Amino acid sequence: MAKSIALTLGAEASSFSFVRLDRDKLYGRKERQIVDQDGRRCTSAYLSSDGAALVPSGGLALLYVDEGFATIERSTLRAVDDQGADVPLVPSTLGIEQELEGPIAPQRLLDHAIHTVYQLQSETLGAQLAEALGSGNIFCAPFNFRDDYQRQMLFLLRNDTGTFALIGSPRGFAYVSREVAPDAAADEADDLADDLDFTML
Amino acid sequence: MARFISLTDDKKRDAQVALESAKPVVAHHQAGPNGEDVRLERLVKTTETTSLDALLRTHGSLEAISGALVAGDPEIDLDQVGRRLRNATRVYLRQDGSVLYAARVVQVVYGADGAEKSRADFSDTPANVGEEAPALPWTGRLMPLDEVVHRFVLSRAFRIRHVNGLTFDFLFGIAKTLHEAGKLLYVGSGAKGQSPLIFTLNGTPYRGFLEGRFEGDSYLLVLHCSNLELKVMP
Numbered sequence: 001m002a003k004s005i006a007l008t009l010g011a012e013a014s015s016f017s018f019v020r021l022d023r024d025k026l027y028g029r030k031e032r033q034i035v036d037q038d039g040r041r042c043t044s045a046y047l048s049s050d051g052a053a054l055v056p057s058g059g060l061a062l063l064y065v066d067e068g069f070a071t072i073e074r075s076t077l078r079a080v081d082d083q084g085a086d087v088p089l090v091p092s093t094l095g096i097e098q099e100l101e102g103p104i105a106p107q108r109l110l111d112h113a114i115h116t117v118y119q120l121q122s123e124t125l126g127a128q129l130a131e132a133l134g135s136g137n138i139f140c141a142p143f144n145f146r147d148d149y150q151r152q153m154l155f156l157l158r159n160d161t162g163t164f165a166l167i168g169s170p171r172g173f174a175y176v177s178r179e180v181a182p183d184a185a186a187d188e189a190d191d192l193a194d195d196l197d198f199t200m201l
Numbered sequence: 202m203a204r205f206i207s208l209t210d211d212k213k214r215d216a217q218v219a220l221e222s223a224k225p226v227v228a229h230h231q232a233g234p235n236g237e238d239v240r241l242e243r244l245v246k247t248t249e250t251t252s253l254d255a256l257l258r259t260h261g262s263l264e265a266i267s268g269a270l271v272a273g274d275p276e277i278d279l280d281q282v283g284r285r286l287r288n289a290t291r292v293y294l295r296q297d298g299s300v301l302y303a304a305r306v307v308q309v310v311y312g313a314d315g316a317e318k319s320r321a322d323f324s325d326t327p328a329n330v331g332e333e334a335p336a337l338p339w340t341g342r343l344m345p346l347d348e349v350v351h352r353f354v355l356s357r358a359f360r361i362r363h364v365n366g367l368t369f370d371f372l373f374g375i376a377k378t379l380h381e382a383g384k385l386l387y388v389g390s391g392a393k394g395q396s397p398l399i400f401t402l403n404g405t406p407y408r409g410f411l412e413g414r415f416e417g418d419s420y421l422l423v424l425h426c427s428n429l430e431l432k433v434m435p
Binding site: 019021022023024025026027028029030031032033034035036037039040041042043044045046047048049052053054055056058059060061062063064065066067069072076077078079080081084087106107109110113114115117119136138149150157159161162164166169170171172173174175176177178 | 223224226228229230231232233234236237238239240241242243244245246247248249250252254278280281284286287288289290291292293294295296300301303304305306307308309310311312313314315318323346347349350351352354355356357358360362363366369403412414415416418419420421423425428429430431432433434435
């Protein structure tokens with residue numbers, strides 16, 4: 001059985017089953033297809049620069065190699081930071097209760113790039129959380145679908161149609177200020193202070 | 202290279218300013234078991250002559266392919282397997298595996314139920330945001346933050362920044378106006394801003410929402426983009 005999104009608000013626990021919100025299922029989709037003169041669909045492929053290999057879709061392998069072009073097994077790879085230190089794996093949060101923070105300001109949500117949205121169905125829903133969501137409040141909690149090296153953020157909200165979890169990570173946009181041009185050196189000669197020279201014209 | 206966008210403010214003045222994407226924050230990278238540098242390479246696994254379709258064309262049936270696999274290695278192109286594929290050209294293959302020289306591009310529209318609704322020759326949709334495009338109008342449609350985040354999925358965002366002192370004042374003014382209103386400005390293309398924003402040729406159409414904040418002499422102006430509503434799927 002699929003694991004749930006488990007959350008707590010104060011002493012109350014809530015859990016939700018979830019399904020990914022799919023744009024195609026809401027609006028349909030447009031697809032660009034390449035067809036031959038008879039209208040039959042064609043498939044894409046790669047032609048090597050020397051013309052010797054025609055590689056169909058699915059005909060490429062992505063492999064990690066070292067400087068000597070020796071293949072490195074994925075299972076032996078390590079995640080390291082800029083100093084070469086191992087980065088710890090952050091476990092999945094599915095099925096593990098995460099404490100909700102909030103209500104939060106909507107700006108907090110705007111500061112995150114949302115890459116996944118889940119449509120939620122409550123399995124158990126605390127009365128306090130139900131009331132807060134119904135009032136339009138937004139909550140957040142740490143989230144990882146699977147074990148990963150970076151923690152994501154889950155934003156929980158409800159609107160007229162249902163309850164949703166928006167998953168994202170910080171955008172990192174900073175404020176910008178006017179770049180002030182450096183002052184001209186005080187002792188620098190001012191060319192325009194001299195008499196204007198018309199002989200050069 | 203910076204990308205540009207032309208914006209109009211509430212005084213109907215327009216200016217061309219820079220548009221920046223967020224730089225992804227990558228706190229780690231992959232290394233080998235001893236900490237050595239590794240890189241990802243695309244290597245040839247199979248070629249058209251050894252694909253299942255090609256083997257079916259050659260041998261006629263899956264049973265016949267099974268026999269050929271026992272007898273030899275027809276699924277491996279020994280001259281090409283393991284080769285790096287660089288500077289390759291994308292081509293299209295007919296269903297018989299031959300290269301297509303005169304391609305016809307069609308656009309197929311599928312409904313939410315997955316059924317095909319229409320099929321027509323594809324025509325390019327030009328970008329309507331950028332250096333060459335007309336200035337995006339000030340729509341005047343201010344929407345509360347709460348309403349926007351409860352209705353739309355803001356999946357893309359761009360920071361808008363000045364390119365000189367004059368545009369600093371211009372953008373600071375917009376950011377201050379929006380900050381003080383505590384709302385987002387709906388942004389669209391076209392004379393009245395009713396059409397979606399398209400950033401690249403044949404790119405995804407988006408609805409735009411401009412957010413402005415300021416702190417002292419600094420400002421933050423972010424164009425949030427959405428192509429998805431927060432709605433329950435049927």
